[in-house]
Amino acid sequence: MIELKNISKTFQSKKSTVEALKNVSLNVKKGEVFGVIGYSGAGKSTLIRCVNLLESPTEGDVLIDGTNLTNLSASKLRLERRKIGMIFQHFNLLKTATVYDNIAIPLKLSGLSKAEVDERVKKYLAVVGLEDKTDAFPGQLSGGQKQRVSIARALSHEPEILLSDEATSALDPETTEAILSLLLRINKEFGITILLITHEMHVIQKVCDRVAVMENGEVVEQGRVIDVYAQTAHPTTQKFIDSQFPIEAPASMLKTIAGKGPIVKLSFVGHSTGQPVLSEIVKRYDVHTNILSGNIVQMKDESYGRMIVHISGETDAPKAVQALKDAGVQVEEVNLHDV
Numbered sequence: 001m002i003e004l005k006n007i008s009k010t011f012q013s014k015k016s017t018v019e020a021l022k023n024v025s026l027n028v029k030k031g032e033v034f035g036v037i038g039y040s041g042a043g044k045s046t047l048i049r050c051v052n053l054l055e056s057p058t059e060g061d062v063l064i065d066g067t068n069l070t071n072l073s074a075s076k077l078r079l080e081r082r083k084i085g086m087i088f089q090h091f092n093l094l095k096t097a098t099v100y101d102n103i104a105i106p107l108k109l110s111g112l113s114k115a116e117v118d119e120r121v122k123k124y125l126a127v128v129g130l131e132d133k134t135d136a137f138p139g140q141l142s143g144g145q146k147q148r149v150s151i152a153r154a155l156s157h158e159p160e161i162l163l164s165d166e167a168t169s170a171l172d173p174e175t176t177e178a179i180l181s182l183l184l185r186i187n188k189e190f191g192i193t194i195l196l197i198t199h200e201m202h203v204i205q206k207v208c209d210r211v212a213v214m215e216n217g218e219v220v221e222q223g224r225v226i227d228v229y230a231q232t233a234h235p236t237t238q239k240f241i242d243s244q245f246p247i248e249a250p251a252s253m254l255k256t257i258a259g260k261g262p263i264v265k266l267s268f269v270g271h272s273t274g275q276p277v278l279s280e281i282v283k284r285y286d287v288h289t290n291i292l293s294g295n296i297v298q299m300k301d302e303s304y305g306r307m308i309v310h311i312s313g314e315t316d317a318p319k320a321v322q323a324l325k326d327a328g329v330q331v332e333e334v335n336l337h338d339v
């Protein structure tokens with residue numbers, strides 16, 4: 001659906017040259033939610049803006065449904081762009097226009113009749129749950145409501161693709177959840193392919209099927225979200241994932257366990273894997289387990305959990321650790337000072 005082939009983008013000024021994208025290739029499939037994550041300056045915005053050619057790549061091709069946008073005339077590009085909607089961190093609404101007009105004006109400009117415009121505005125305001133705000137001005141809305149208007153405006157052109165440029169970054173956690181749920185619903189109900197950029201792993205975890213991690217203009221890792229969690233290859237990805245698993249063992253507890261058996265980090269996929277294997281080793285071996293910290297994150301179709309566990313029991317502890325490994329749990333020994 002979206003194919004980026006060997007995209008490079010260089011910004012040239014009198015004083016400097018910035019290579020914002022270096023030979024980036026991505027392939028987003030029809031109907032999926034694909035996330036690009038990276039720290040500030042990684043090149044995410046430049047990348048997403050290349051998809052609808054708001055930014056022209058210096059090198060490489062952008063194919064939408066097989067059509068190469070980089071070769072098109074201005075008029076053909078305008079037509080192709082209708083397949084692509086976009087939402088932004090700061091909503092980009094017209095402050096002096098009502099909610100109705102914010103959606104209606106671009107529709108009128110695209111040549112729709114008054115009746116068609118009216119039908120679409122009402123339909124998509126209902127989809128985002130804002131039928132009662134038709135006559136409000138953006139200044140009278142909360143951040144979440146503004147983003148809903150911006151989503152309705154994007155949907156009203158009935159695109160096949162929705163690009164989301166940090167759409168939840170300016171929102172509080174609760175509103176973020178609501179907007180992410182709305183994006184998931186749109187993806188399912190309308191079959192719209194979503195490409196989003198974010199600097200929050202939580203956003204990737206909650207809504208994306210696949211993820212690409214960017215650093216210094218390059219994609220350093222990509223794959224199915226659950227696979228990237230379970231077998232992280234790049235340190236930057238690791239940092240993003242670690243941010244969801246803070247280790248919070250109290251110092252007083254750490255003092256009492258020092259030198260009394262291994263401390264292990266267990267990583268597991270699926271709800272049921274962690275706790276049962278721990279009770280199993282306690283039953284089979286002469287060991288005690290003490291969970292120092294743990295967290296489970298729920299993804300679209302799977303869950304991934306991590307626990308830091310102290311295993312005490314002089315002779316049997318190594319056997320218990322081996323049994324965990326044999327049960328398919330990823331086990332990594334950690335040092336006390338890392339906990």
Ligand SMILES: Nc1ncnc2c1ncn2[C@@H]1O[C@H](COP(=O)(O)OP(=O)(O)OP(=O)(O)O)[C@@H](O)[C@H]1O
Nearest residue numbers: 011018020038039040041042043044045046047199
């Ligand atoms: N129009 C521009 N002119 C010059 N340099 C630019 C321009 N746009 C982006 N850059 C540079 O390209 C690099 C990538 O920027 P980009 O905005 O794509 O990163 P980002 O990952 O989206 O960061 P952020 O999360 O802070 O928005 C940065 O070094 C940035 O300064």
